Amino acid sequence: MKYKLSEIGKIVGGGTPSSKHEEYYTPNGIPWLTPKDLSNYTNMYISRGARDITEEGLKKSSAKLLPAKSILVSSRAPIGYVAIANNSISTNQGFKSIVPNTDIVIPEYLYFVMKKSKAALEQVSSGSTFKEVSTKVMSNFEVDIPSIEVQRKILTYLMPISQKIELNKRINDNLLDVAQLIFNSMFPNVNYGTQTIGELTKNFDKFRKPLSKKQRIEIQGNYRYIGATSVNDYISKYNFDGIYLLLAEDGSVQDNNGFPILQYVFGKFWPNNHTHVLQGNNISTEWLYLFFRQHKVSELVTGAVQPKISQSNLNKISITAPTEEEKEIFSTRTDNIFSLIRQNELQSTKLLMLKNLLLSKYF
Numbered sequence: 001m002k003y004k005l006s007e008i009g010k011i012v013g014g015g016t017p018s019s020k021h022e023e024y025y026t027p028n029g030i031p032w033l034t035p036k037d038l039s040n041y042t043n044m045y046i047s048r049g050a051r052d053i054t055e056e057g058l059k060k061s062s063a064k065l066l067p068a069k070s071i072l073v074s075s076r077a078p079i080g081y082v083a084i085a086n087n088s089i090s091t092n093q094g095f096k097s098i099v100p101n102t103d104i105v106i107p108e109y110l111y112f113v114m115k116k117s118k119a120a121l122e123q124v125s126s127g128s129t130f131k132e133v134s135t136k137v138m139s140n141f142e143v144d145i146p147s148i149e150v151q152r153k154i155l156t157y158l159m160p161i162s163q164k165i166e167l168n169k170r171i172n173d174n175l176l177d178v179a180q181l182i183f184n185s186m187f188p189n190v191n192y193g194t195q196t197i198g199e200l201t202k203n204f205d206k207f208r209k210p211l212s213k214k215q216r217i218e219i220q221g222n223y224r225y226i227g228a229t230s231v232n233d234y235i236s237k238y239n240f241d242g243i244y245l246l247l248a249e250d251g252s253v254q255d256n257n258g259f260p261i262l263q264y265v266f267g268k269f270w271p272n273n274h275t276h277v278l279q280g281n282n283i284s285t286e287w288l289y290l291f292f293r294q295h296k297v298s299e300l301v302t303g304a305v306q307p308k309i310s311q312s313n314l315n316k317i318s319i320t321a322p323t324e325e326e327k328e329i330f331s332t333r334t335d336n337i338f339s340l341i342r343q344n345e346l347q348s349t350k351l352l353m354l355k356n357l358l359l360s361k362y363f
Contacts, residue, residue: 001144001145001146002142002143002144002145003104003142003143003144003145004139004140004141004142005098005138005139005140005141005142005143006139006140007104008098008100008101008104008105008110008143008145009071009098009099009100009101009105009110010098010099011096011097011098011135011138011139012064012066012070012096012097012098012099013062013064013093013095013096013097013135014033014062014063014064014090014091014092014093014094014095014097015061015062015063015064015092015093016061016063016092016093017053017057017058017060017061017063018060018061021057021060023054023056023057024053024054024056024057024060024061025051025052025053025054025057026052026053026054027052028052029052029053029054029055029057030052030053030054030055030057030058030065030088030089030090031047031048031049031052031087031088031089031090032048032049032051032052032053032057032063032089032090032091032092033046033048033049033072033089033090033091033092033095034049034050034051034091034092034094035074035076035077035078035081035092035094035095036049036050036252036256037049037050038072038074038081038082038083039081039229039252040229040230040252040255040261041081041083042165042166042169042230043083043166043169044083044084044108044111044162044166045083045084045085045086046072046083046084046085046086046089047086047087047089048089050256053090058090062093063090063091063092064090064091065088065089065090066085066088066089066090066091066097066099067085067088067099068085068086068087068088068089069084069085069100069102069107070084070085070089070097070098070099070100070107071083071084071085071097071098071100071107071110071111071114072084072085072089072091072095072097073095073096073097073098073114073121073138074094074095075094075095075096075121075125075132075133075134075138076094076125076127076130076131076132076133077094077130079118079121079122079125079131079132079133080114080117080118080119080121080122082111082114082115082118083111084107084108084111085097096133096134096135096138098110098114103148104145104148105145105148105151106148106151106152106155108155108159109145109151109154109155110143110145112158112359112363113143113144113145113363114143115359116359116363117141117143120141121133121141124137124141125137144363154358154362157358157362158355158358158359158362161351161354161355161358162355164347164348164351165348165351165352165355168344168345168347168348168351169348171340171344172341172344172345175337175340175341175344176293176341178337179286179290179334179337179338180290180293180294182330182333182334183287183290183291183294183330183334184294186322186326186329186330187291187320187322187326189320190291190319190320191295191319191320192318192319192320193318193319193320193321194318194320195318195319195320195321196315196316196317196318196319197314197315197316197317197319198314198315198316199281200280200281200282200283200288200319200321201278201279201280201281201288201315202278202279202280202281203276203277203278203311203315204240204244204277204278204279205249205273205276205277205311207239207240207277208271208272208273208275208277209239209270209272209273210272210273210274211225211235211270211272213233216232216233216235219235219236219237220233220234220235220236221234221235221236221237222234222236222353223235223236223237223238223268223269223270224265224268224269224270224349225269225270225272226246226263226265226269226270226271226272226275227271227272227274227275228246228248228249228250228251228252228253228261228272228274228275229248229251229252229261229263230263232272234353234356235270237270238268238269238270239270240265240268240269240270240271240277241267241268241269242266242267242279243264243265243266243279243285243286244265244266244277244278244279244285245262245263245264245265245277245278245279245280245285245288245289245292246262246263246264246265246271246275246276246277246278247260247261247262247275247276247278247292247309247314248260248261248262248274248275248276248309249273249274249275249276249308249309249310249311250274250303250306250307250308250309251274251306251307252307253297253301253307253308253309254296254297254298254301254307257296258296258297258298259292259293259294259295259296259297260292260295260297260309262289262292262293263275264285264286264289264341266342266345267346267349276309276311276314282321283321283322283327284327284330284331286334286338287322287327287330290334291319295317297309300313300314300317
């Protein structure tokens with residue numbers, strides 16, 4: 001049955017407390033999200049973002065306290081990021097969140113509906129400087145919601161797949177933390193040296209090729225089309241096959257702590273022109289990955305409007321390269337870890353393809 005979003009929930013905007021008042025922000029207060037907090041976020045639920053605000057900050061702004069199970073939908077810069085509030089949470093004005101009426105719609109079902117509505121939301125957005133979905137447009141946006149019984153049945157298929165994908169990610173995050181501890185203990189002074197990243201890596205940027213959305217639709221398939229922060233699509237062609245490190249070149253190039261946006265990729269894929277494509281040269285790509293995970297790149301970023309890490313700036317980073325003996329020890333200690341990471345990622349990729357098939361069938 002077709003419903004306007006305003007008929008199945010309350011549409012709630014957000015706000016930003018003035019940054020001129022330090023007392024409006026705190027390390028441990030009310031969770032407060034911006035769209036950036038969801039830019040590389042893949043889990044269904046979220047508890048907090050990079051910053052918290054105080055009770056005073058909440059009162060002195062248009063931010064609202066949303067209850068747990070609210071559906072958080074970014075409405076600008078960019079449009080269509082979605083997550084479910086795991087607890088009470090607030091957002092900035094870049095969201096049009098939905099507090100669902102659970103007599104009509106199950107929050108998790110509405111989450112999947114909104115995930116599939118990204119393109120449609122973009123089409124109804126407006127604005128000259130940047131596109132935005134207004135409260136009125138969001139309220140009148142129509143979605144198809146079946147009976148609660150049908151929703152529950154569909155969720156019995158989707159939820160175990162989503163939960164397994166998220167479990168694999170948590171396992172891989174833990175494995176990476178172990179590998180990082182090994183790296184940091186073996187190479188405590190790696191950020192200072194006489195060799196450069198340009199000398200120790202192979203750069204494949206010249207083989208990148210962007211594809212328009214129309215081109216990607218025409219060649220839909222099973223290979224990943226990867227952007228600066230994540231997989232953007234699945235297509236029937238690839239131009240890379242192997243183990244690579246992708247480092248965001250422009251747009252969202254660093255996280256809130258100044259570390260680069262990285263993707264450790266293996267197998268067949270097609271990168272667009274917004275991410276550097278690297279491999280280790282006389283060092284392993286895994287060593288390179290762990291180096292960048294603990295190396296801040298804020299000083300490399302240029303461009304006020306469009307942040308960018310140029311290949312030239314990237315290549316100038318000076319490091320202390322490992323000796324042959326250190327490389328052998330490092331490999332012995334970490335090869336099994338990265339083998340497990342790749343196995344889990346491969347399983348998650350297959351599960352994600354199955355999940356997308358189910359989403360296409362039911363939504």
